[in-house]
Every structure is written in structure tokens, then in C-alpha cells.
Amino acid sequence: MKSLMNKKRELNQLIKKFNAPYLLQDMSKLFISDKDLSENSHREVKGSKIINCTKKFKVPFYKKISKF
Amino acid sequence: MILVLSNSAFESSTDSVCDWLLYLEANFFRLNIDEIFNGRYDIHFDIVNDVLTITDTVNDQLLDFNDIKIVWSRRKSDKTFDSIIDECYYDSISFNRVSFARFLSMEKNTFLKVLLRKIDEHKWLDDFENVNNLNKIQILKSAISVGLSIPQTFITNNIHNVNSKNEFITKPIFEAMGFLGDGGSFITHTKNVGDINIKNERFIPSLFQTDIQKKYELRIFYLNKKFFAMAIFSSENKRTKTDFRAYDYKKPNRTVPYKLPELIKNKIIDLMTMLRLNHGSIDMIYTTTGEYIFLEVNPIGQFGMVSYPCRYFIEREIAVYLNEKSYE
8 A cells, every 4th residue: 555655755756757837846835734625624513513524535526626 | 308417426516407407397308427337327329320319217218319409518528537546546556557547438438429429519508529629728818809808828838937936826727636645635726936946947838827916806607698706805815815716614715796897798708709608607806906807717617606605596597598498
């Protein structure tokens, strides 16, 4: 299993190797934490917060926001 | 017959429009692209005799392509490639997995193109191939030609061509994308050039625009010369200042219904006519100096984010429009 840190390293290697667009050259500026990424994390329901949604949900979620 | 092209999940706006179509007792068929390949529909296309039949086995409903009067397309391509690659979330991506994903995705999407092209261009609310062929730069050029103001925009592969870095933003030429990271994601929202630390002077050609000082952003849903505009007060929030899509859910931007000047409306009508679009989501900026600056049109942009806070009932407007067209 590849760790998430390896994913970041892999991305940085790809960016360097293929000289990605300017926007990708500094990945740290594009980072949004899981906590801030999910609308559901902050939605109040009957006085209690919804438990952070699963990672599985978040993958399609950030793909959807690209269409906004 | 109205044909609604969508997906089976994460399509709340499509669901709402279908609710209104049911309320209007409209004759419609919802074809979920992702379910074309999972066995929900019986499909038979006799190429020689040019006869295509699709039966929804869940609702026991037959789609006769000759009965289609209008098509509303929310989704029109298969996402097999993404879903196969997504499975690699916890393991390494092999060459064969990527090749298999590409092959299956191309097979399905080529079939979808054959299927959808059976419907005449004039029967689409917006023809799918016309929508596919549009791009950000072409739209900006069209905007200039109808008299709309746009930011200074250029594509370059050399940082030395961006004179004053803090006065420019950069964004994808195509559209935003997300990548997985540790405890979050890397998302290619619009960024100020000055915020990006870069070692290379050269990179692949990238899109740059002047960083417009905005009073507020405008998100406008357009449907057949009708406007549903919303002002987004994003400029005071550090997080949403450059791009309101970097949502701050803890302290959401204030959004209010907005009345556009007739001059701007007329120019947008000219633009949408030139682009052969009957509907779409338009992004604009109202500057601190009182100018309207056009940014882009997304032909399949989300509209729930405008409809709900502004109480426009856009879903009902779409359903009524489709229903009227299905009787023409």
C-alpha cells in the first residue's frame, strides 16, 4: 500500500518531470484539508455536527466542485 | 418526449428538475449515462437498418429516439477511466490498469457518441458536440467580439513574460482538478501568481489573467434569454478572495439575488447566441471601479447554488421550458 505522503511525492516528481503548468509548480499553495474540503463537516443537524464524511465520499466530491 | 441525460448519483439539480417534470406530468425519459453500462437498460442498435431502441428495465419504459423533441444534457460522457483509476487509491497504479481504464473508457464513450449523434442537433437544448468543442479561450474571444470586457489574458511558458506577479492570477486552461494529499487534497483553484513559489523559469503553456479588484462576483444562470443572477460577496474573505469556489463553509460568503443592467444582459444574449448556447452558468466580476468583467461560461455549470439561496426555482423554470419545447 502506498502512503498518502508517497502520493504527494509522486505528484511532485510528475510535476518536475513533465514541467507542469505554472499553477501546479507550488503544490503546497493548492492544499485544502479534509476538514475544510467537506461541506458536510460543518453542517449542523439537530444540534450535532455530522461526523466527517468518509474518504471514499471525498474523492467524487472534489471532482464535482471543479464543475462549479 | 423529453430526454434528460444525467448520472444516477450526485445529481441533485437533475433530480429536482425531474421532480418538476413529474409535477407537470411531462412525457420524459431520464437516461443515466453510468447505468447504460451496468445493465439497467436493454439496448439494441441495428446499424444496417438504423434502428435504435433503449428500454429502461426498472421503469419498464421504452425510449423511441424518433419521439424525442428536446434533449437536456447534464452528463454525456462515461467516467470509467476515473473510477478505475480511483480504485488505485490505496495501491500503486500499474501500466495495465491505466491502459485498461483508457481502453474501456474510449469504447464506452465512442459508443455514447454514436448513440447521442442519432438525435438531430436542433433537438438539443444545447447540442452535446457543440458544448464539447467550446473552450475557455474561444469563449473569451467571443465575449470581446460582443463588447464585453474581459481581464487582460495571455498564455505563456515563461515567467519573465508575467511582469508584475502580484497583479496576475493563474488558472487551468481546461478546468479545475483535484489531487490527493496527506489529510486533504490539492485543488487547482485560481491562484494569485505572487503566491506561487517557482524554481523553473519555464513550464508548459499556462493561462494568466489580471487580478481584478472586485467588489463582488456574479454567478448568472442563463436560460433562453432569461437571467437568474446572484452576487457573491467573496472579496473580504482571504480564502475566497481570489476564487469563491475555495468555499469557506465555516463563514460562507453572503449571496443575494442580483439585477443585471440591460446593456450587460443584451451583450450576454449576443454571446450565448454566438456560442449557440441556450443555457449555461456565467461568471462575472463587478469591479471596485464599477465595471462588469466577463470571466467564463460553463455550459453545464451547477445552478442549485444560485437557485436555492436566491429562491429562483430554476429547476422549475427548466422543467417548464423543456415541457413547452416537447410540444413544439
